[in-house]
Amino acid sequence: MATSSILQFTPFASSVDAAFWQELANKKLNVLKLSEASQPVYAYYATGHSQQTHPPFPDTANTTSSTTTPTTTTIMPTRICVPAQGLDTNDDTRPPFTFRVNGTLLNTNTLEDFKKLDKNQLFQQHTVKIWEAIQNEDALDHPNILSDFLLLTFADLKKYKFYYWFAFPALMPQEPWLQIKPMDSIGNVFSSMEMTALANAYQAADRPPSFLLRRKKPNTVLFGQLRDWDEFFTNEQDEFWVGFADPSHSETNPGWPLRNLLALLHEKHGIRKLNIMCYREMPGKVNLIDASKLLVAELPPTCHYSKPPKSVGWERNAQAKLAPRMADLGPLMDPIRLADTAVDLNLKLMRWRVMPDLDLDKVKHTKCLLLGAGTLGCYVARCLLGWGVRHITFVDNGRVSFSNPVRQPLYTFQDCIQGGKPKAEAAAQSLLEIQPTVNAKGYDISIPMPGHVALSSDEQLLKDIEQLTALIQSHDVIYLLTDSRESRWFPTLLATLSNKLVINAALGFDTYLVMRHGARHGSLGCYFCNDIVAPADSLTDRTLDQQCTVTRPGLAAIAGALGVELMVSVLQHADGMEAAASDSDCVLGRVPHQVRGFLGQFHNMLIVGQSYANCTGCSEKVIEAYQQDPLQFIKKILHDPEHLEQVSGIAQMKAESEALLDQDWEEDDF
């Protein structure tokens, strides 16, 4: 009898596609959230072929550099790969000539939880699962159950680090299996005709992970499944083999899947000595199986498998220690995409616990037009970025001046020198520097203002009107953030015409107004609905303190943020911009009409203002007059703001109430 040695097995080396971690991150964020329930996962392996110079299948971007364990001397590791789609059990897009194995993924919420997991217990549970599949013979029909694995993970989504630990439980007898003699190459035993017959039979049987082989001399091979054992091994003249798809590349050792196959054969058929065929094929070349190996394994006498079952199989890490691995995706990822994902991450976290019904996509896909890129415009834009909005457009016709950067948080000192950059453009550029994936643009447009006679030509005025109209039509929410009353008038008219949500913010010295305009034909008013005087030139003759809109510096940050939060609340409301102003909450809470704040009192109050049929800003009469001849109407209003009072009907209303007053007077005289 030849010298026996302990039969050793090449362990699996896990190889996880970077995209799998991305998928896990997505699932954690969007589906699992705080759940730590176990998830199905799948992996695959190919058979080994030690002559191979190229990798056995397309080398996906794996994040772990596979290492060999101290017990083997092979060059290529015995890879088991988790594909990008590994979490999708309906998917089976692994490469051809590979073998699927299923696993169980346990993802913890914290690194502490990951460390504290009772790994022995989990491992034992998994071992029992395999053991039971042997005892109840499920494994006979589905031999890949024998390779079921366990994957423990913690996904640090902030840092894009993924901690993980694979276990491939392998059942152990009380003493190890012995190898009667060194592994032999198949070519030394089988004729090439037999090898071709075997390869064809294997293909025809749809490449089972394990199989039976009966060699009937000369040159006949019969092929069977594990389930056929009793009928298959009858003629004692023939040679018998149990074959398995062997992932090992080693010249001396079979791969890990053999271990539980041996346990099954011993448990179900009392096998103590066995010819084993380690089936190794060249993918795509079915006849090329000459890397396959043969070996004879023997279990020492009186030795049995432990009951309850015992097993080994935790994967070692890159330092060959029994400890978790860590995939750091941060450096691999495109930083711009990483930044893009990171922004959504923080927002999605809101849905984990606090606010599961929050519709973040609705906010994210809202296109916002900011009229004014000053203190309010800058703070509003920043808050929109914070909410994940990706489409932000500025309109402003000013330049960045030296006093701006400390109050307008999109500009720096560099934007001020040499006369100052155009504000709208500089603001858009600044957004791109904060968040490269944002769609930010700036337009240098003069908003036509009642009482400000246009210095430009009719052509230019018409161009401004058309450009503003197009911008308002192509955005979802219009922010009025300019520094005068009259500059809000024309955008109010256009936004009403297009029935767009308008968020309006205006500052006093220590007071602010933040409001949403009501929907067209709705009951809530616009900024002008309370006024009985048409907007007119309030800028030309202002002293410096009036020009600079002197305000307490904290005011713009507060009003800007409230404006955005108000917009988000409206978007979350089932009725959107038609939402009533009271007794009608969205998932985030109230959706007020107007918030008026008084910083001197650290106080604010909610106000509801009704829409007004004679409003100079949003009434149908004004809109009609505008639509009849936009250019001529605007020209008229620029020269003669009071004409608005005629058109809207305010003038008549005033005349009537004065007449009424006179009448009263006469009656008094009487």
Added chain:
Amino acid sequence: MATSSILQFTPFASSVDAAFWQELANKKLNVLKLSEASQPVYAYYATGHSQQTHPPFPDTANTTSSTTTPTTTTIMPTRICVPAQGLDTNDDTRPPFTFRVNGTLLNTNTLEDFKKLDKNQLFQQHTVKIWEAIQNEDALDHPNILSDFLLLTFADLKKYKFYYWFAFPALMPQEPWLQIKPMDSIGNVFSSMEMTALANAYQAADRPPSFLLRRKKPNTVLFGQLRDWDEFFTNEQDEFWVGFADPSHSETNPGWPLRNLLALLHEKHGIRKLNIMCYREMPGKVNLIDASKLLVAELPPTCHYSKPPKSVGWERNAQAKLAPRMADLGPLMDPIRLADTAVDLNLKLMRWRVMPDLDLDKVKHTKCLLLGAGTLGCYVARCLLGWGVRHITFVDNGRVSFSNPVRQPLYTFQDCIQGGKPKAEAAAQSLLEIQPTVNAKGYDISIPMPGHVALSSDEQLLKDIEQLTALIQSHDVIYLLTDSRESRWFPTLLATLSNKLVINAALGFDTYLVMRHGARHGSLGCYFCNDIVAPADSLTDRTLDQQCTVTRPGLAAIAGALGVELMVSVLQHADGMEAAASDSDCVLGRVPHQVRGFLGQFHNMLIVGQSYANCTGCSEKVIEAYQQDPLQFIKKILHDPEHLEQVSGIAQMKAESEALLDQDWEEDDF
């Protein structure tokens, strides 16, 4: 008789020191504010000297390129200079050998006002003033009254553009004075001995702007003042001259001051024909008066000075038009200084109208320490810049991550790549990019936290303690802006020890707390005064949504701004950090103790919390225990946060109330 021609005068060309405009800007901002009251101003001129190659006195940085008027052919303009100190009537720091003239400055609030000024009326008023000084003989004793000027200005402090228009009213007779023959050089008439005598006499008489000269042959010159006229011109054998310090460099024309001198001589002495000496000296070389000129002037017969007086004298601009000049200081100024000034400008405007009693310097010179450079830290820093604070220090031990820039408005995408910059340092750098003159620093320090066992050595821990202590001592206001309760504990202790104002801001998902800690030994509480549990580790085992402090994005902007506004309010209160929380307003309004905000309701409320003698953060017992052995005490608390409950007396209080409860229970059983 020689041919006569019309006597023409070289007009003044104004030359204003750039620093004068700066001073005007300062005075407008800090003193005049909205006032348009007229201001005294002074200027000076030197005498001309056409052989001169160098400028007559140090060439200060003048902003107007002087131009010649069409009526003269001289190369050098007849400069009248307004020095930096021109607004300070007590000052007289003009160069030696110059003549002071006084003027009236009228600065308008708006460019419109400037344009609308009734310039004819102002000019006429000024003319009358000079006329009256002649009639009442004031001008005899103070001949420089004859050169009184008018200066109209508008200072555009935002753009550093100064619009101005000088008027040098010169009284006109009904027909012009005639010049009997071309100007003669003094050397052609006077002997060099006479010239020396004249120069000496002029010096001895303290260089009057006009004087009398009597030449008594041979070689004697007598020197007198205007007031001496009647006694001086007695001997008809002598030659008589009226001299004046002539700023003209022209070989053919005398300077402007002669015009009103002629008016005076005609009005007071009926003079119709006159020998005139245009005194021109080489500064510093008293004998060098050979550039002086002589001329004979004659008023046509029956011609008189108009009554009411008529005059000319508006300065022409660089295009030789009768229109204002404009000094654009923007391009001349150091942009960094310009930015620095611009920031204060906006703030000072608050004091013009809205809030005259606001003490901006107190805010500006407050040194702020920001513990935490995350969402709150960034918004707080920006708002501090807006208030003009120039000393801002950050403490943070984190790095900028990809999700930060959209929520933390001091970081950009570039700060995140390659692992992320250290936050404190990046935040300080960002402030410098916004405002180059700010004193911003960042420190990467780990704040010792109860329950977080220090991983560092005792040496490192002691260093952290000492560094934090030094930072808190060297700042005036301490902001607590970290993301956990326990990280606020040690700074609370240290700030109480140093009795520094603490501003504390903390965020929930849609709620915030902004508060000031009470003064040491005062009645208002600190962040911990309401708690009966010592702060402990709340971070280690948090899930991702807890780590990221999931908040509505608008919250930090609001809470950060409120924190700064609260600080400013406290600083403006007469009692400072000892200000009571209610019924005690500062110039800005209320000075609350705590502001609690509920964004879901768009609502906030003001709360007052009393200080607590057993507080784990600010009680004297805790401070004493710390002071006995800082390092050992902190080490103990890091390991065993509950020890704080022992030290503070909370534990005893709890035990007592439980005992009381048991007692109640027993009594119930009874």
